[in-house]
Amino acid sequence: LEKTDNKKEQKxxxxxxxxxxxxxxxxxxxxxxxxxxxxxxSAKVEMANFIxxxxxxxxxxxxxxxxxxxxxxxxxxxxxxxxxxxxxxxxAVSGKTRDQLxxxxxxxxxxxxxGIAETKFRGKALTRFDEVLTATKTVVDSVLEKAKAxxxxxxxxxxxxxxxxxxxxxxxANVQKGDVDKGKAILDVLQRLSGPxxxxxxxxxxxxxxxxIAGQIRSMVADNDKSLKExxxxxxAFLDVxxxxxxxxxxxxxxxxxxxxxYSSLDLPCKAAPLxxxxxxxAAIDVKIEKKDPETDAQTKAREKWEEESHRHWAVQVEYIxxxxxxxxxxxxxxx
Numbered sequence: 001l002e003k004t005d006n007k008k009e010q011k012x013x014x015x016x017x018x019x020x021x022x023x024x025x026x027x028x029x030x031x032x033x034x035x036x037x038x039x040x041x042s043a044k045v046e047m048a049n050f051i052x053x054x055x056x057x058x059x060x061x062x063x064x065x066x067x068x069x070x071x072x073x074x075x076x077x078x079x080x081x082x083x084x085x086x087x088x089x090x091x092a093v094s095g096k097t098r099d100q101l102x103x104x105x106x107x108x109x110x111x112x113x114x115g116i117a118e119t120k121f122r123g124k125a126l127t128r129f130d131e132v133l134t135a136t137k138t139v140v141d142s143v144l145e146k147a148k149a150x151x152x153x154x155x156x157x158x159x160x161x162x163x164x165x166x167x168x169x170x171x172x173a174n175v176q177k178g179d180v181d182k183g184k185a186i187l188d189v190l191q192r193l194s195g196p197x198x199x200x201x202x203x204x205x206x207x208x209x210x211x212x213i214a215g216q217i218r219s220m221v222a223d224n225d226k227s228l229k230e231x232x233x234x235x236x237a238f239l240d241v242x243x244x245x246x247x248x249x250x251x252x253x254x255x256x257x258x259x260x261x262x263y264s265s266l267d268l269p270c271k272a273a274p275l276x277x278x279x280x281x282x283a284a285i286d287v288k289i290e291k292k293d294p295e296t297d298a299q300t301k302a303r304e305k306w307e308e309e310s311h312r313h314w315a316v317q318v319e320y321i322x323x324x325x326x327x328x329x330x331x332x333x334x335x336x
Contacts, residue, residue: 014050021047027084034093041085041101048078048108055115059122067119075112078105107159110139114162117169132173139166140186147189160195167193168209172216175238176231184241206242210258213239214265232266239263243275253279257316264319269326276320282309 020043027040055070082105093101117135120128143163146155157163167190175183190205213235220228239262246255260275289306292299324336 014053018047018050029088029092034097037088037093038097038101041081044081045078045101045104045108048074048081048105051077052108052111052115059115059119064119064123068116071112071115071119074115075109078108078112081105103158107162110159110162110166113139114166114169117166117173121169121173129173129176132169133177136166136170136173139163140170143167143189143193144185147192153192154194155189155192156194156196156200158196160193160200164190164193164205168205168212171209172212175234178234178237180234180237180241183238187242206255207258210239210262213262217265235262236266236268236271239266239271243271251275251278260319260323264323269323270332273320273323273327273332276316276323279313279316279320281313282306285310285313 024040024043027037029037032040051070051074055067055074058064058067058070082102085101085105088098113135117132120131120135125131143155143157167186171183171186171190174180174186187205187209193205194200217228217232217235219225220231225231239259243259246259251259256275256278260272260279263269263272263275284306287306289303291303295303321336324332327333
């Protein structure tokens with residue numbers, strides 16, 4: 001599969017693999033070597049990956065019911081495989097292999113929850129946020145418990161990426177339900193989440209969250225969603241909590257810009273403008289670096305860095321001006 005980009009060929013290879021897994025006879029661990037047992041469960045787990053991939057294709061095609069069914073089918077399949085795996089006698093496989101296979105099956109169950117939660121969140125049902133909370137409850141409760149047991153400490157998980165994705169959906173669903181406190185608690189956990197090694201982070205959590213909020217609002221506007229006003233109110237309350245936290249600890253340019261854009265996406269220019277105003281100009285903003293001919297590598301890097309920083313700064317100033325004008329009061333307009 002890794003050697004071809006041909007979609008038809010990929011499908012044929014996957015179908016062949018699925019048929020091969022389907023033809024595998026039931027394992028008799030007493031009469032098989034540890035190598036065969038390992039290969040058996042590794043192949044069986046791969047079927048879960050195939051089912052999940054099919055679920056994601058259904059989600060892309062807006063076939064929500066089919067996507068959820070595929071995710072549930074995958075979870076049922078993995079649960080059955082786990083039962084078979086748990087019946088292995090001690091010493092059938094090495095401890096390291098047993099741990100790896102067990103971890104792989106548990107992570108696939110989390111992906112099943114993630115797929116269901118993602119599908120429900122994108123849906124239109126009035127109960128969709130309750131359904132997201134149901135789908136993410138097991139993971140959320142588990143991680144919140146870990147956070148409570150080690151206040152202020154990093155929460156290290158091998159499957160931190162899928163866990164982070166699940167927590168992100170749960171956060172937004174809680175905010176949509178108006179439970180800002182629960183959303184904030186999950187955000188605190190997300191900011192502490194990491195992998196087993198230093199540097200293993202799920203990404204810029206707040207940045208991703210704020211971008212997701214802006215994207216959702218744009219989609220709701222385009223769809224003329226009747227719940228737009230309520231959604232904006234809930235997200236505004238949540239952003240106010242984040243802003244209050246930054247007010248206490250201070251803003252960097254990235255945080256101020258992201259939060260300002262999030263408020264702008266909610267049509268709140270008077271909340272966005274002060275944040276755009278916190279963005280500091282680069283130190284060399286007034287020192288134009290001309291292109292030289294010839295130009296050394298060091299000179300090229302210095303000039304390109306100056307150009308990038310300058311362009312970014314003036315783009316933010318344009319957004320600042322728009323936000324000030326959007327406030328429409330005399331002082332803001334004059335400032336713009």
